[in-house]
Amino acid sequence: MNCRRTFIKQAGIAAAAGLVLPSFACVKSSKAVGLQLYSLRDFLPKDPRGVIAKVAAAGYKEVETYGYSAKDGFWGLDPKSFKNLLIENGLTAPSGHYGIDRYIQDGNEEELKAFIAAASAIGSEYVTVPYLGDNLRQNADDYKKVAAKLNTAGALCNASGLKIAYHNHDFELKPWGDTTGLEIMLKETDPKLVDFEMDIYWILRSGKDPVQLFNAYPGRFTMWHVKDMDKANNEKNIEVGSGGIDFKTIFKNAKKAGLKHAIMEQENFDMEPYASIKQSQEYIKTELL
Known part of the structure; x- marks a missing residue:
């Protein structure tokens, strides 16, 4: 272009x-560049206001939350206070990670409804499922049950103007016959109700190709976790653009995937964390989006 x-x-x-x-x-x-706040998990609980201000100063326009609970809110801030903090710093939170294992296990919707209320209060678009406990994914049928629960959760989210999304690690790519857990969920969920947040790093750690998934399931991966892989140690993260992942080729397929939000995440740092997240933000904005 x-x-x-x-x-x-x-x-x-x-x-x-x-x-x-x-x-x-x-x-x-x-497109704005987002940050998964889990990247700064060592700092947020101690000083959420200071951390959010530094995230904005690093150039981010969006954040993705994690760890919300009805008891503690967002690191001690209730949803209204957190929303005001975001506004003060020119940020939005289009997505948040909310663990719904209990709902998937027993179908009790009370906690899920509390998460939906919190996400609505801070102006989010997505309630995103970050993980599945081992006991919920023992076989292919388990993934079909998860997909059914995601459809129901998606309908509840939809009633509040939200959508549910599922974030992968690598275990969803374990083969079950001629398919995988991720493919089962993609096929068994209603695209009108359920989106997916592709963690590109974990897809590649599993040995799969993100672009092949975009081709097979166009429009389903509306959010991406943009997390780079150290060239010498694939278990380690590094600043985006400094590692071994060919993000430029992957981002050429953004439209096919349905990308709406590119969210940087880094789980370990060799440099000062705020300098690191700023470097990644600048690379994503100038080289990829």
């Missing part, structure tokens, strides 16, 4: 028509 050429062409058309051209932004930089 040649943004400058497009701008000049549009400017010429506008001038010829005597129109005032609105501010022009290339598609490449139209």
Whole structure:
């Protein structure tokens, strides 16, 4: 894409028509870069206000929450207070990670409804399932049961103007006959109710190709975790653009995947964490989006 050429062409058309051209932004930089706040889990509980301010200062426009509970809220802040904190720092939280193992296990919707209420209160679009306990994924039939529960949860979310999403690790790519847990969930869930958040790092750790999944299930992966892999140690994260993942090729398929939110995550740091997240944000914004 040649943004400058497009701008000049549009400017010429506008001038010829005597129109005032609105501010022009290339598609490449139209999406905000998000941060999964779990990256800063060592700091958030002690100083949520200071951490959120530093995240904004690092250039992020979106955050993804984790760890909410009805008792402690978002690191001691109730949803309204947390929403105000985000607004003060020019941030939004389109997604949050909420563990729903208990709902999947017994079908009790009370905790799930509390999560939906919290997500709604902070202006989120998604209630995202971050993990499945071992006892919930022992065979292919278990994944079908999970998919059915996700559909029901998706209907509950939809009633509040939200959508449910599922975030993968690598265990969902374990084969069950000629399929995998992730493919079972993709096939058994209603696309109108359930989206997926692809953790690109974990897909590659499992030996699978993200682009093949985009081709097989177009439009289903509306969020991505953008987390790079150290070239020498695939169990280690490193700043985006410094590792072994070819993000440029993957991002060429963003439209096919249905990407709406690119969310950086890093689980370990060799440099000062705020310098690290700033470096990753700048790379994603300038080189990938």
